[in-house]
Amino acid sequence: MTGIVALYIFMLAAFTGYEVISRVPVILHTPLMSGSNFVHGIVLVGAMVALGNAHSPLEKTIGFFGVLLAAGNAVGGYVVTERMLEMFKSSKAPRSAPGER
Amino acid sequence: MPATPAPWSAGSLIQASYFVTAVLFITGLKRMSSPVSARSGIIWAGAGMLVATLVTFAYPGMSNYPLIGAALVLGAALAWWSGKRVAMTNMPQMIALYNGMGGGAAASIAAVELYRGGSGGAVGTTLAVVGGLIGAVSFSGSAIAFAKLQGLIKRSIRFPGQQIVSLLLLAAALLQGVLEVAHPGGSGVYVTGLLIFALLLGLAMTLPIGGADMPVVISLYNALTGLAVAFEGFALHNAAMIIAGTVVGSAGTLLTQLMAKAMNRSLGNVLFSGFGEGSVAGGGEVSGSLKTIEASDVGVMLAFAQKVIVVPGYGMAVAQAQHKIWELCQLLIDRGVTVRFAIHPVAGRMPGHMNVLLAEAGVPYDLIGDLEEINGEFDTADVALVIGANDVVNPVARTDKSSPIYGMPILNADRAQNVIVIKRGQGAGFSGIENALFYLDNTRMLYGDAQKVGSALIAAIKALG
Numbered sequence: 001m002t003g004i005v006a007l008y009i010f011m012l013a014a015f016t017g018y019e020v021i022s023r024v025p026v027i028l029h030t031p032l033m034s035g036s037n038f039v040h041g042i043v044l045v046g047a048m049v050a051l052g053n054a055h056s057p058l059e060k061t062i063g064f065f066g067v068l069l070a071a072g073n074a075v076g077g078y079v080v081t082e083r084m085l086e087m088f089k090s091s092k093a094p095r096s097a098p099g100e101r
Numbered sequence: 102m103p104a105t106p107a108p109w110s111a112g113s114l115i116q117a118s119y120f121v122t123a124v125l126f127i128t129g130l131k132r133m134s135s136p137v138s139a140r141s142g143i144i145w146a147g148a149g150m151l152v153a154t155l156v157t158f159a160y161p162g163m164s165n166y167p168l169i170g171a172a173l174v175l176g177a178a179l180a181w182w183s184g185k186r187v188a189m190t191n192m193p194q195m196i197a198l199y200n201g202m203g204g205g206a207a208a209s210i211a212a213v214e215l216y217r218g219g220s221g222g223a224v225g226t227t228l229a230v231v232g233g234l235i236g237a238v239s240f241s242g243s244a245i246a247f248a249k250l251q252g253l254i255k256r257s258i259r260f261p262g263q264q265i266v267s268l269l270l271l272a273a274a275l276l277q278g279v280l281e282v283a284h285p286g287g288s289g290v291y292v293t294g295l296l297i298f299a300l301l302l303g304l305a306m307t308l309p310i311g312g313a314d315m316p317v318v319i320s321l322y323n324a325l326t327g328l329a330v331a332f333e334g335f336a337l338h339n340a341a342m343i344i345a346g347t348v349v350g351s352a353g354t355l356l357t358q359l360m361a362k363a364m365n366r367s368l369g370n371v372l373f374s375g376f377g378e379g380s381v382a383g384g385g386e387v388s389g390s391l392k393t394i395e396a397s398d399v400g401v402m403l404a405f406a407q408k409v410i411v412v413p414g415y416g417m418a419v420a421q422a423q424h425k426i427w428e429l430c431q432l433l434i435d436r437g438v439t440v441r442f443a444i445h446p447v448a449g450r451m452p453g454h455m456n457v458l459l460a461e462a463g464v465p466y467d468l469i470g471d472l473e474e475i476n477g478e479f480d481t482a483d484v485a486l487v488i489g490a491n492d493v494v495n496p497v498a499r500t501d502k503s504s505p506i507y508g509m510p511i512l513n514a515d516r517a518q519n520v521i522v523i524k525r526g527q528g529a530g531f532s533g534i535e536n537a538l539f540y541l542d543n544t545r546m547l548y549g550d551a552q553k554v555g556s557a558l559i560a561a562i563k564a565l566g
Contacts, residue, residue, distance in 0.1 A: 003224065006335055006343065009340065009343055009344060009347075010331070010335075010343065010347050013331075013343065013344045013347035013348050013351070014347050014348075014350070014351040015351070016127055016348055016351075017130075017347065017348035017349065017350065017351035017352035017353075017355075018351045018352065018355055020127065020130045020131050020134060020348070020352060021130075021134060021352040021355050021356060022355065023134060024134035024135075025134075025135075025136065026444070026446055026452060026453055026456065026471050027136065027444075027453055027456035027457075027460070027466070027469070028133065028134060028135075028136060028139060028453060028456075029356065029359075029360075029446075029451070029452035029453035029456075030192065030193075030196075030451045030452060030453035030454055030456070030457050031133065031139060031453070031457065032130075032133050032134060032352075032356070032453075033196060033319070033320055033323055033353070033356060033451065033452075034192070034196050035129070035130060035133045035142065035143055035146065036130065036323060036327070036348075036349045036352050036353055036356075037196050037199055037200050037203070037323050037326075037349075038143070038146060038147075038150070038199075039126050039129070039130065039146055039327075039345050039348065039349050040200075040203050040323075040326050040327045040330045040345060040346055040349045041150060041199075041203060042122070042126070042150065042153060042330065042341055042342055042345040042346070043203050043206045043207050043210070043326075043329075043330045043333065043342065043346075044150075044153075044154055044157075044173075044206070045119075045153050045154060045157040045339060045341060045342065046206075046207075046210045046330070046333050046334065046337050046339055046342050047206045047209060047210055048154075048157045048158075048160070048163075048169055048173075049157065049160055049163065049337060049339070050209065050210045050213040050214060050337075051165055051168060051169050051172070051213070052160060052162075052163025052164060052165055052166075052169060053162065053163065053164075053213075053217065054165060054213050054217065055217065056216070056217075058216060058289075059213045059216050059217055060165060060168060062209050062212045062213050062216070063165070063168070063209065063213045064168055064171075064172045065172075065205070065209055066172075066205075066206045066209025066210055066212075066213065067168075067169055067172035067173055067176065067206075068172040068173075068175055068176035069176065069202040069203070069205040069206040069209065070176070070202070070203065070206035070209075071172065071173045071174075071175075071176030071177045071180065072176040072177070072179060072180040072199060072202040073180075073199050073200070073202040073203035073206060074150055074154075074177075074180075075176070075177040075180040075181050075184070076180030076181075076183065076184045076195065076198070076199035076202070077196075077199045077203075078143065078146075078147050078150070078184075079180065079181055079184030079185055080184045080187065080192060080195050080196065080199070081133075081143045082140075082143050082144075082147075083184070083185075083189075084189075084192065084457055085133070085139045085140045085142070085143055086140065087457065087460040087461045088136055088139050088140060088460055
């Protein structure tokens, strides 16, 4: 990938992110922030590659924490977003019984 | 040192999979921006993540698989456990925490690549340095945001010359970065310096910011982590990271602007003014006295009202009162009272925080109005029921130019015939500003935990038969 192609990707992705979010209703702001938080959990693949190419004990230690943190970002982001969006499932019709409490 | 194998020439399966991942992410985010399809959105994005993660095991030239597997399982298990356990009211700080982890991961990638001597030449090293700097700031900054919202840090820590210290730390981190680019593959001392200064910068930037501004700060760090991931993606020639990171970077920036706009403050103001604590509370004195009322009287007032507008705030979240409040409102609706919920964009600790809680309790969308929709309706409301909200209903924001919140759009709760304020105690709100609403002639204070007060109100209305 040449630098200029990378720049094109960067520009197009930036516009995409802006457009995707620009029409979002306020009620979805928190779930969407959580969802985008999950999406940057893709850092996991980079962390895996970094650890996979680490050699010295220092590199391996840092790489280990990198993968650990990235996995936390991805899985945690997914779980909380899913839990939040779960609540929007059947809210068209008023529900009578509140959940567990 | 063996160079990183150039992934662009590696298996086309990996490239194709990353392409699919990018498509799934963008589709997922798109679906998440509409209430009807939101739930499926996260599943699309999740599928993308799964594809990318699995295919990365087939990346050429990798070793340390046991370490990768162990870190993956450990991190995933901890996050799964904590994410399933956390209460809905604590979502904002969990998002801050997971976001900080992402920033830390980006910084770790930069550290490993740079300690290893890098392979991308000056451009690659520069990108790794910038990503590492941003990632480390996001890591320590998000950790502070988490600690503040979780109540681990109670006060904002301020000292004279704070902004100068931040600027010096930024300059020091940048200097280390420049030295690293100029001397690639050196002893690694510049990398260490870069990361330490960046981590300190995150602390120095976030410690002085008050809790009221945390939604904006978390959103900003979310965007920053996205950018850091994109930069590390450039350094690693990883298209999935570039696209996902950039999309989050721009979407997060927009979201941050929307939030800052709702508070009528610029981002610079949020970061550098130190608003949000009692110590800077300004504005004129408020005259008048607080008038209290009993729950039984409020019950009667609500039961015989034509129209009630509920204004929920952080106090409702803290008391976990959303179920009780909805139960109360259903009773009122059964009696023929028109009930609406008015949500201020920055009520609670995150934009949409109140919507999430009300959705959890089962409140239908059509009863919920945002600022513009509902502000005209307060004039015709018999009762505005303010539950643990404070600054977002403070009329001082309209009138008092010396107030720190002057100009912030507020909900016009003061225009209702009667205003009932349910509040834990007599203290000021998160911003520390006296609320003129509480002293109005048509306002009555109902002190107590929102959940207990809710129960008392339900009992009072049921007693009416």
